Amino acid sequence: MRPRPLCDLHIHVGASVAPHIMWSIAHQQGLRLPVKDYWEFKELITINPRKTRSLDDYLRILHEWTERIQSSPSAVERSVYEIIGKEYRSSGVERIELRFNPMKRNRSGERDMDHIIHAALRGMDQACLEYGVEAGLIFCLGREYPPEQNEIILKKAIKYHDRGVIGIDLAGTETHTIELNDAVGRYAKMFAQAREAGLGTTIHTGETMSTSGEGVIAVVKNLKPDRIGHGIRAAYNDDAVKILADSGTVLEICPTSNLHTRAVRHLEEFRYILGTFIEGGVRFTINTDGTYLCSTNLAREFSLLTESEILSEEESETARKLAFEVSFIKPRAL
Ligand SMILES: [Zn+2]
Numbered sequence: 001m002r003p004r005p006l007c008d009l010h011i012h013v014g015a016s017v018a019p020h021i022m023w024s025i026a027h028q029q030g031l032r033l034p035v036k037d038y039w040e041f042k043e044l045i046t047i048n049p050r051k052t053r054s055l056d057d058y059l060r061i062l063h064e065w066t067e068r069i070q071s072s073p074s075a076v077e078r079s080v081y082e083i084i085g086k087e088y089r090s091s092g093v094e095r096i097e098l099r100f101n102p103m104k105r106n107r108s109g110e111r112d113m114d115h116i117i118h119a120a121l122r123g124m125d126q127a128c129l130e131y132g133v134e135a136g137l138i139f140c141l142g143r144e145y146p147p148e149q150n151e152i153i154l155k156k157a158i159k160y161h162d163r164g165v166i167g168i169d170l171a172g173t174e175t176h177t178i179e180l181n182d183a184v185g186r187y188a189k190m191f192a193q194a195r196e197a198g199l200g201t202t203i204h205t206g207e208t209m210s211t212s213g214e215g216v217i218a219v220v221k222n223l224k225p226d227r228i229g230h231g232i233r234a235a236y237n238d239d240a241v242k243i244l245a246d247s248g249t250v251l252e253i254c255p256t257s258n259l260h261t262r263a264v265r266h267l268e269e270f271r272y273i274l275g276t277f278i279e280g281g282v283r284f285t286i287n288t289d290g291t292y293l294c295s296t297n298l299a300r301e302f303s304l305l306t307e308s309e310i311l312s313e314e315e316s317e318t319a320r321k322l323a324f325e326v327s328f329i330k331p332r333a334l
Contacts, residue, residue: 003092007323010252013100015290073119080123099138136166143172167200200328204229213237245281257289
């Protein structure tokens with residue numbers, strides 16, 4: 001049966017390639033792996049909810065293995081290609097905004113970033129042609145990077161805008177609170193430049209328990225993104241709820257990911273978080289963050305919330321449709 005069409009706005013390339021594909025890519029590149037067999041490998045690159053304690057644990061898995069394995073043009077091409085087809089088949093994802101940091105795929109400058117980007121675009125084009133879906137790439141700037149490095153990523157995003165790069169993101173551990181320190185002016189300029197170039201903007205924030213709604217407020221005020229990745233902590237701060245509602249900033253909620261990183265203690269907590277957003281007029285979408293790292297898919301994320309009656313069918317439908325409306329992918333002219 002054909003599933004209802006879904007749109008994933010928040011899904012990382014580094015967290016969404018099936019382990020058997022990653023295994024194959026690693027072997028093609030002749031990488032020496034610290035495991036005995038496929039099963040150990042699967043454990044290595046998948047989140048174990050019992051062992052993962054924080055967002056930092058989660059980022060470590062990404063950084064140590066998945067990003068390394070994906071650091072070549074052919075690996076990036078295959079990764080992007082495989083994700084788009086798989087999400088369409090498993091969940092009916094007909095529009096997908098895939099994000100990654102191209103600078104974390106070039107082995108610290110050993111590979112040419114333009115080659116990495118072209119490879120991602122080739123993988124995307126091939127999958128779009130095969131499945132008739134719409135896709136776009138979002139480049140993640142790194143919170144842990146110095147601004148000069150992020151300016152290079154922004155330049156690349158602008159350069160490839162007409163080829164299928166649709167936006168920029170700011171990702172990484174929130175111990176690097178750019179929006180609250182001296183570099184904020186420089187980042188405000190970068191985000192303004194991105195907007196002028198026609199790119200969409202989104203920022204990871206309000207994702208961990210240690211962050212308060214203050215981070216969300218600072219991001220909206222200073223960097224003015226179209227959307228915010230996660231932003232769940234805003235539900236605990238009235239001012240943050242108000243500024244999100246007034247500015248019309250859309251949240252990209254990723255339930256299972258938040259449970260795995262312990263940003264949200266249990267599913268029931270979403271009843272409060274999403275209830276607060278609905279009541280406060282904050283618009284939100286439902287996404288996966290990373291389908292394999294979190295062992296989920298987009299259809300499952302929706303049913304997790306509707307089956308527990310955290311969202312009514314109507315509220316779930318509103319979130320589903322909103323994702324298409326606020327997508328950075330412009331409908332292509334015929
Ligand atoms: Zn994310």
